[in-house]
Amino acid sequence: MSHRDVSVIGVFSQFIAAFKRVGRHDKAWMAKSAALPKSRADRVIRRLTMAANHSALWFVIAAILAVRKGRTRRAALRGIAAIAGASASANLIGKPLFPRRRPAAELLPVHRRLNKVPTSSSFPSGHSASAAAFTTAVALEDPVVGALLAPLAAGVAYSRMHTGVHWPSDVVAGSAIGVGAGLATQRWWPVRTSEQAHARHESDAPALPGGQGLTFLVNPASGDANFDPVEAISQAWPKAVIVRTEPDRPAEDTLREAIGSDTIALGVAGGDGTVAAVASLAVSVGLPLVLVPAGTLNHFARDVGVDELGSIARATEDGSAVSVDLGSISVDGSWPRWFVNTASIGGYPDMVRLREKWQGRYGKWPAMVAALFVVLANAEPLRLRIDGEPVKAWVLFAGNGEYVPVGFAPSWRPSLDSDVLDIRYARADVRFSRLRLTVAALLGALHRSRVYVQRSVTRMTVQVDGSPVTLATDGELGPPGHRFEFGVINNRLLVYRERETP
Numbered sequence: 001m002s003h004r005d006v007s008v009i010g011v012f013s014q015f016i017a018a019f020k021r022v023g024r025h026d027k028a029w030m031a032k033s034a035a036l037p038k039s040r041a042d043r044v045i046r047r048l049t050m051a052a053n054h055s056a057l058w059f060v061i062a063a064i065l066a067v068r069k070g071r072t073r074r075a076a077l078r079g080i081a082a083i084a085g086a087s088a089s090a091n092l093i094g095k096p097l098f099p100r101r102r103p104a105a106e107l108l109p110v111h112r113r114l115n116k117v118p119t120s121s122s123f124p125s126g127h128s129a130s131a132a133a134f135t136t137a138v139a140l141e142d143p144v145v146g147a148l149l150a151p152l153a154a155g156v157a158y159s160r161m162h163t164g165v166h167w168p169s170d171v172v173a174g175s176a177i178g179v180g181a182g183l184a185t186q187r188w189w190p191v192r193t194s195e196q197a198h199a200r201h202e203s204d205a206p207a208l209p210g211g212q213g214l215t216f217l218v219n220p221a222s223g224d225a226n227f228d229p230v231e232a233i234s235q236a237w238p239k240a241v242i243v244r245t246e247p248d249r250p251a252e253d254t255l256r257e258a259i260g261s262d263t264i265a266l267g268v269a270g271g272d273g274t275v276a277a278v279a280s281l282a283v284s285v286g287l288p289l290v291l292v293p294a295g296t297l298n299h300f301a302r303d304v305g306v307d308e309l310g311s312i313a314r315a316t317e318d319g320s321a322v323s324v325d326l327g328s329i330s331v332d333g334s335w336p337r338w339f340v341n342t343a344s345i346g347g348y349p350d351m352v353r354l355r356e357k358w359q360g361r362y363g364k365w366p367a368m369v370a371a372l373f374v375v376l377a378n379a380e381p382l383r384l385r386i387d388g389e390p391v392k393a394w395v396l397f398a399g400n401g402e403y404v405p406v407g408f409a410p411s412w413r414p415s416l417d418s419d420v421l422d423i424r425y426a427r428a429d430v431r432f433s434r435l436r437l438t439v440a441a442l443l444g445a446l447h448r449s450r451v452y453v454q455r456s457v458t459r460m461t462v463q464v465d466g467s468p469v470t471l472a473t474d475g476e477l478g479p480p481g482h483r484f485e486f487g488v489i490n491n492r493l494l495v496y497r498e499r500e501t502p
Helices: 003-034 041-051 053-065 071-097 126-141 143-162 168-188 230-236 251-258 272-285 299-304 309-318 347-362 364-378 433-443
Strands: 200-202 214-218 241-244 265-270 289-293 321-331 337-339 342-346 382-386 389-400 421-427 452-457 459-464 469-473 476-481 483-496
Touching: 003 143, 003 168, 041 053, 041 143, 053 071, 053 126, 053 143, 071 126, 071 143, 071 168, 126 143, 126 168, 143 168, 214 230, 214 251, 230 241, 230 309, 241 251, 251 265, 251 272, 265 272, 272 289, 272 299, 272 321, 272 337, 272 483, 289 299, 289 309, 309 483, 321 342, 321 389, 321 469, 321 476, 337 469, 347 364, 389 433, 421 433, 421 459, 421 483
Parallel strands: 214 241, 214 265, 265 289, 289 483
Antiparallel strands: 200 321, 321 337, 321 483, 342 389, 342 469, 382 389, 382 459, 389 421, 421 452, 459 483, 469 476
């Protein structure tokens, strides 16, 4: 027998010995649990473990957290994503790889046993994995809520041993998987460090007592079709002049017509597309902007840090505002269009066009998902010259300011006055680029892939070879063209925002 064979046998023997020690500890802890006297807690624990079946308990809590926009809604979404990862790891990988019998029913009193015992492998505990994953993910977004959920998660984990369907080591392993899944969400979705992006405070924004001198545009078609924000805006600014968008008429034309000689500020309530149009008008006429988020996603308002009407009203009373950058883009030498969030060419405009075509029949979100699959399946690479350099790309993205995360799905901006554009594109001139793009995105390693390019610039020219392509800015389709000139306008837009407490 060779030295290598002896070493392998030694390692295997140590593994078997360790496994037996774990088994002895499992039986000892199960015995201690079984020796606990009968109490009302037994019924509560049984109900708790059944409530967590198929993660139903955590989905209910997620629905409650998602009612309120901001940190708690992000916590709910992150928690659901973590459950998906933990469940897949525990049930699809862990259980098939490590088959293990569940504890014998005779180890526990009859009154603590479940009526229906699971038949899958005992190792690891899927309930414990989901509980730990959800709580960990929620804690990343909101530590206070996470701390409140921790005892509940611990109760669910212990309930699996108390009811005799898992060994203690199953629970420990499942909890470890869950914590790992919760922390792993940061690889694809970094935790937002602040509710509002950094921007320079200004002192020369005019105060608007009661909305005096404020002309406001409301787009009732944005966001929830069953909610009209006009009443709430009228109460917050009773002296403001309020107009609504008109069908088939540009929003900026409607608002421009309503501007009077006493107008000293403009206001807008709508989605990012409406906000971008009014922001462009505000800059062109030299007036500050009152921003009320009333769309579906409200990316710009979220980054500025305005999400509560009372806070916005206090900022207008005090004349507190911040100065932010705008992105600009000229198509085939035309007058520049301004954007507050992003501009793109390639697959995204096609997706927007299909979504608008189908959303009347299927609804906005189902139409968007369907459009995404169609575009990915049928996308053709773009032949571009970026500042004169030939490039083949699937899509090109330009962000107003530097976005995070670094990967393919930019989510938010730490700063609104970085004076740069965030340029990203997916290369199509690399072998198996579509496959490599997909794999790198799934692994959260897109920023390290040769297929993915990201850089910060102040100006950039993109020339399209072949047929003209459509531009999309802030989720709205723009004109098609061959030559796109991107730029950034530094600190030109004043937006009312309440001052931060030191």
